[in-house]
Amino acid sequence: MARIWPIKFRTLGGEISPDYRINGGAIDRSRPVPFRFNGRGYRGFAGDTLASALLAQGVEVPENVSLLRAGEKPAATLTAAQELFDDLTARHRTNGHFRRFLPGYAPSVETGSDAEVEHVYDKADCLIVGSGPTGLATALQRAEAGLDVIVVERDFEFGGSLLYDDQWIDGRAPGDWRRAVLDRLLVMPKVRLLNRTTALLREGETLVHAEERPQQHLTMRDPHLPDLRIRHIQARETVSAAGIDDQIFPFENNRLHGIFKLEYALSLVNRHAVLPGHRLALYVGHTDGYRLAASLLARGLRPVAIIDARAEVPDVCHRFARQAGIPLYPHHRVIRAQGFRRVRRVVIGKAGQDPVNRDIHLDCDSLVQSAGVIPRTVPELLEEGSVLSVTGRTRGETLPHLRRGPLFEAQTRAAAVHRTIHGWRLAAAYPIKGEKVRAASHREALAAWTGVAMSDLSHLGKIDLQGPDALALLERAFGGWASLKTGRMRPFLLTEDGGGALASVLGWRLAPHHFMLTMAAGSLATVRTRLERLVAAEEVAPRLKMTEVTDEWGGVALMGPKAEALLAGSLPMSVMSENLPPMAFRDFSQDDLPVRLARISLSAGAGFEIYTRAGYADILWNLLLEKGKAQGLTLAGTVAREILRIEAGRPGEREINGRTTAADLGLAPPDRLEGRHKSRLQLVGLKSVSHEVEGKPAPPLSVGMTLYEGDGTEPTGPGIGEITSACYSPAHDREIALALLSDGRARVGTLIRAATADGRKVIDVKVQPPCVLPRKEIGHA
Structure with a gap:
């Protein structure tokens, strides 16, 4: 008879694994706090969060929970970062998805329609967002100068990184x-400290x-x-000191x-005295990532390995790794994580094309990673003159200080419908x-293929x-610039x-030592921050x-087969196709109008981009x-340009999300590592075929729909991918989309299904390359 080995899994509210609580931390062990989760009784300590108390007892943490009170309906939807209090009762909200990476202190409150909401209007000289070392030091300095100060902190404790940093x-x-x-701040009459x-x-x-x-x-x-x-809160000065967010590495099964x-993980260890795992592997892309290893060593614990992605x-x-006796794998990447629900092993390999490269299998029960950090910021409200919706309540406000380009008035005269995008x-x-x-944007997008459109x-x-x-x-930031000619x-x-x-950028070489970068408005801050950090990292300035020159230039795009004829009639000094090849540009002046003309099309067929100084844009x-x-x-707006982008298969902000690589997006050949883990999410195109199968009008595809196998099984669970961009294509006369799909390239030509979150709408789609329209029609993209 075969022997049946006892198996114990860490499940949601399931069996309790060995204790993960360690010594130290900022919790108050003299104040035990009983609570219930999914009907079971547990115990934590004052200072714990629901997540840390559950993890300390080996219970996996769901994406969100419902907070319950006696005799009431679920009071709120919360993240597991909810602070622990006596007799807290919570349950897992089943929605088919699990949190990918536990947030430090990210709140997520969803009040019911009958919740009581109070609006308060505050004024101060200085508002400080975040109570970490920068926030508290700034608050003290402003308060000592006699200013009215408000400090807001989303955590229930003030201190930010001071609560867990060494x-x-x-x-x-x-x-x-x-x-x-x-x-000192608590006794100052002009200081208000607002936690939670x-x-x-x-x-x-x-x-x-x-x-x-x-x-x-x-x-x-x-x-x-x-x-x-x-x-x-109305404040003359707002200081953002909300801390940083770790960036993640892309790998299979993350x-x-x-x-x-x-x-x-640092917060778990140093603040809550909880181990992320008994056999922890550290995967980093910067030196600060070694802080966790040092914290664990100070408590007599040693990570099983440090995987450093840097060359x-x-x-x-x-020296740190040698002295600590921790195996260090420099210039290595995690290829995939293995395990059932919880990671049990990671497979790593040397980055690059090393001929002696081999897979290395590391047993571990947790993986802590940080590819880099970016500062947290307060999002800007981007709807002018509309109603602000805050957790189910509304307030009418007209928004000032939104940016208007040099062509705003000209567009208004042309009866444009304006919307706010990235400010x-x-x-x-x-x-x-x-x-x-919708109808206007379809007409405008079609004109870019059949005639000429200007945007x-x-x-x-x-x-x-x-x-x-x-x-x-x-070269350090992007690579490949040395071969770009003037x-x-x-x-x-x-x-x-x-x-x-992180971002897609178009690079221009104006002279041997003079360059320009153009990018989507939403990518500007990311690119600028990255370049500034590289400059700051240099030992010698x-x-x-x-210089950011966004406001100094106005520009238009001409798209379509008649674009060249239009240029010949309006800008005789312009250079046509025979001596202005694709992806080339020229500066010239016509009738005192300075022009920078580029032959380029990253969306539709033959096209040009024309720039001039902002004061000449209207001319x-x-x-x-x-x-x-x-x-x-035909004048074309942003909706039409989005349609053209999707038709051309060009990745946008939802596809370039920090987790995909150039190879995933089809912008670089698959590297050796990718060949060994084919189930990476890869960019593909989708077109709806439900109307062909069912003989009904094509149902719309939408962003966020989950993709499932086309094998007829019930579309439940995490699925095999997600739709990231979707639209109706007037040129293709059907619903199309871009998606990140597991093993996407191998699925080209197959039928799969797209389903909404509630499962009520299921649409048959065909997988094809990202460029939904034939590549030859894209022209010079």
Whole structure:
């Protein structure tokens, strides 16, 4: 008879594995806190979160939970970062998805329609978002100068990284420094410290909307307090000190339980005294990632390995690993994680094309990773003149300080419907004769294939770089710039050290030491921050000047087979196809109008981009509009350009998300590592075929729909991918989409299904390359 081995899994509210609680931390062990989760009784300590208390007892943490009170309906939907209080009762909300990486202190409150919401209007000289070392030091400095100060902190404890960091400040331990500063602030009459309060949105330069949760830590509901308090804080100065977010590495099966971000793992160990795992592997892309290993060693615990993605690991890291006896794998990547629900092993390999490369299998029960960090910011409110919706309540506000390009008035005269995108008021479409925006955008997109369409590009982010060291900086950031000739341009992909794609950039070489970058408005901050950090990391200040010039240039795109004829009639000095090849540009002047003309099309067929100084933009627009009448020129808005982007298979912000690589997006050949784990999410195109199968009108595809096998089984669970962009293609006469699909390239030509989150809508789709329209029709893309 075969022997049946006893197996114990860590499941949601299931069997309890060995204890993960360690010594130390900021919890109060003299105050045990009983609570219930999914009907079972547990015990934590004052200072714990629901997540840390469950993890300490080997229970995996769900994405969100329902907070229950006696005699009430579920009071709120919360993340597992909910602070623990006596007799807390919570249950797992089943929605088919699990949290990929546990957040440090990210709130997620969903009040019911009958929840009581109170609006409060505050004023201060200075608002500080975050109570870490920067926030507290700034608050003390402003308060000592006699200013009215408000500090908002989303955690239930003030201190931010001071609650778990080992770095001393001014010769004092972080905990001692924190208590000393808080003691001084608490007695200052002009300082208000608001915990359990999240800065939600920033509106203009002086107004921030924040959400306070006064009931969320109470065993019994207090009838004298609202469920939610929305604070509208008007401040002359707003200081963002909300800390940092870890960036993640792309690898197979990175959704398994037991995979944590570095900052959260540090918080578990140093603040909550909880081990992420008994056999922990560390996967980092920067030196600060070694902080967790040092914290564990101080408690007598040793990670099983440190995997460092950097090609050149500093000597200090090598010395640390040798002295600690921790195996170090420099210039290695995690290829995939293995395990059932929870990680049990990671497979790593040397990065690059080493001929002796081999897979290395490391047994572990947790993986902590950080590919890099970016600062947290308060999102900007991006709907002018509309109603602000905050957790189910509304307030009418007209929003100032939104950016308008030099062609805004010209577009208004052309009856444009404007919408706000990344802080810019942009023409979404140009309806005629009572058209809706959807119908107008379809007409505009079709004109780019059959005639000629013109669209505004003034809002694109633009960075000018000049100097002897500019080329070296661009090489470090992107690679491939050295081969770019003067007068030529090329698309580049900005990636993290671990290979995750951050932004798509078009690079222009204006002179041997003069360059320009153009990019989507939403990518500007990411690109600028990355370049600034590379400059700051240099031991010797590089000889270059980097300037954002977005507002200095206006520009338009001409798209379609008649674009060249329109140029010939309006800009005789322009250079046509015989001596302006694709991906080339030329600067010239016509009738005192300075022009930079580029032959390029990253969306539709034959096309051009034309830039001029912002003061001349209106002249250029009117000239092309007048001369374009003979060619049937159609004005196209942002919705039409989005359709053209999807048709061309060009990845956008949802596809370039920090987790995909150039190879995943089809922008680089599959590397050796990718060949060994084919189930990576890869960019593909989809077209709806349900109407062909069922003989009914094509149902719309939508962003966020989950993809499932086309084998007829019930579409449940995490699926095999997700739709990231979707639209109706007038050129293709059907619903199309871009998606990130597991093993996507191998599925080209197959039928799969797309389903909404509630499973009510299931659509048959055919997988094909990202470019839904034939590549030959894309022209010079």
